[in-house]
Amino acid sequence: MNNFFYCVAALFLIRHLYSFLFLSMSAATPLSFDEVREITKTGSYNNLKVTLLDVRTSGEFENGGIPNAVNVPVGELEDALKLEPAVFKRKYEFDLPTPDSPKDALLVYCKSGMRTGKAVGMLATKGYKTNLYAYQGGWDEYSQKK
Numbered sequence: 243m244n245n246f247f248y249c250v251a252a253l254f255l256i257r258h259l260y261s262f263l264f265l266s267m268s269a270a271t272p273l274s275f276d277e278v279r280e281i282t283k284t285g286s287y288n289n290l291k292v293t294l295l296d297v298r299t300s301g302e303f304e305n306g307g308i309p310n311a312v313n314v315p316v317g318e319l320e321d322a323l324k325l326e327p328a329v330f331k332r333k334y335e336f337d338l339p340t341p342d343s344p345k346d347a348l349l350v351y352c353k354s355g356m357r358t359g360k361a362v363g364m365l366a367t368k369g370y371k372t373n374l375y376a377y378q379g380g381w382d383e384y385s386q387k388k
Contacts, residue, residue, distance in 0.1 A: 341369030
């Protein structure tokens with residue numbers, strides 16, 4: 243009986259983890275290494291000014307990140323999204339593009355993609371849709387290929 247309980251619990255967790263990580267990622271357009279590298283050179287993609295949002299911890303970010311990226315750790319993101327724009331800018335030192343901006347976009351990344359999915363889910367619930375991109379390869383892939 244215990245084995246049955248553990249199997250059911252494991253399947254439940256796997257199903258919810260899958261839907262949390264991968265279905266939330268569908269809210270963002272995935273970008274490749276080459277597309278991200280081009281954004282670091284031009285600052286734009288599809289005629290949108292792109293803010294590279296690193297959602298790793300501040301310690302990870304201080305040890306290296308994609309050029310021109312800004313940092314809001316995923317653990318702070320939900321509360322950060324509730325801040326007034328002026329307060330957000332004072333705390334994080336950049337302007338967060340609005341969800342409905344016709345000129346700006348967000349590109350989210352982390353170390354290897356797990357926190358990216360979580361961040362994309364949070365941003366999608368705040369209305370980011372057409373101007374939301376995700377780099378699933380993250381810092382791991384970028385640092386190896388750059």
